[in-house]
Amino acid sequence: MNTSQKVVVVTGASQGIGAEVAKAFRKLDYRVVATARSIKPSEDPNFVTVAGDIADPETARRVIKEAVTRFGRVDTLVNNAGVFVAKPFTAYTAEDYASVMGVNVHGFFYITQLAVAEMEKQSGGHIVSVSTTLTDHAIDGVPSVLASLTKGGLNSATKSLAIEYAKRGIRANAVSPGIIKSPMHAVETHAALGGLHPMGHMGEMADIVNAILYLDSAPFVTGEILHVDGGQSAGH
Secondary structure: OOOOEEEEEEOOOOOHHHHHHHHHHOOOOOOOOOOEEOOOOOOOOEEEEEOOOOOHHHHHHHHHHHHHHHHHHEEEEEOOOOOOOOOOOOOOHHHHHHHHHHHHHHHHHHHHHHHHHHHHHOOOOOEEEEEEHHHHOOEEEOOOOHHHHHHHHHHHHHHHHHHHHHHOEEEEEEEEEOOOOOOOOOOHHHHHOOOOOOOOOOOHHHHHHHHHHHHHHHOOOOOOOOEEEOOOOOOO
């Protein structure tokens, strides 16, 4: 087994930003382990897919085991999987709460814990999580309490991980997007959603991919919450 080639694990990788992130790392000659509920098999021996619910700790175990068994290591974990439910606070159901907490918090916790354990063995690694700028700058008309509750927690956890593991060669960062053109948003909504940003337009998936690649290639950056949000977090 050749264990010199870097290995990245990407969650929520079946479509949208996650799929683009996985493809971008593969183009950089990383070996990729991609996971999502309905991800399709890959014919590339250096691009392995694992279907499963990231909120289930068993999925996390299968993903990290696959990375170590197939490729011998885990260098980067991209926590991209996320659920956003836009409802008035009092309209959230117990099912909404469980769904958002399951993916955004449980999914982050289980796989990050296992990935860090592998990174410690090689005295190095990088965790990068996808958050949301709504945690810093709520928008009237865009209900986001559950997003802020969960993704805000990820931002704080990112800084805590960065400090806890700084002397052990493991970095932790996050990317905090504004509203990005992806399969989540119908084309007819783009003009209105773009207007929520000071720059007047939505971001592209490539903006988030490039931010993640930058953080992965920046060895002196850790504990950073990188806003890629068209100025939203700066003000209106």
